Amino acid sequence: KNQVEQSPQSLIILEGKNCTLQCNYTVSPFSNLRWYKQDTGRGPVSLTIMTFSENTKSNGRYTATLDADTKQSSLHITASQLSDSASYICVVDNYGQNFVFGPGTRLSVLP
């Protein structure tokens, strides 16, 4: 069964600290993996997209990694800011047949 799991379910950190969010998937065939940021009351916004051959991609203070062998991905946030408080959703695409969404990790950054 195509599935995406994320951990932790929620996370609280202090402003300026780093954090890492995890994503494990069992989706086949695999086309690409995406990380989205979803602010409260807003739709998800794309952060990164990685194909099978890419094992790291950065977008500002966000760095995503992908290990296609172990079917794991992580999203690392450096020097967190209050505006990073949001849900982070991992999505795996199997060649556009369908997008398998994870449940998200709720991140709260406190001053």
Next chain:
Amino acid sequence: EAGVAQSPRYKIIEKRQSVAFWCNPISGHATLYWYQQILGQGPKLLIQFQNNGVVDDSQLPKDRFSAERLKGVDSTLKIQPAKLEDSAVYLCASSLVVLAGRDEQFFGPGTRLTVL
């Protein structure tokens, strides 16, 4: 470039009533998606259109949900009659075209539905 527009932003109805949501995708985007996002969960695809044709509606509860995309642009999603478990955020997304899965989806702000 204007983003994906949705209306209304919020809707409160009683169970067994009907409700409709509207989505205007980014201009030129051929593919349009409707998702249901229950609180604390990731979005679940309800229906995907390519222009005005349905590509995937396998998870759409067809006994009460319907959607259309006339002229391949705007789309409406309707629930009739609504149940308590339909309370969720309904997200619309669009992409230029789905090719080998590299195409990026752009999401609208969503419509938050509360069924009492």
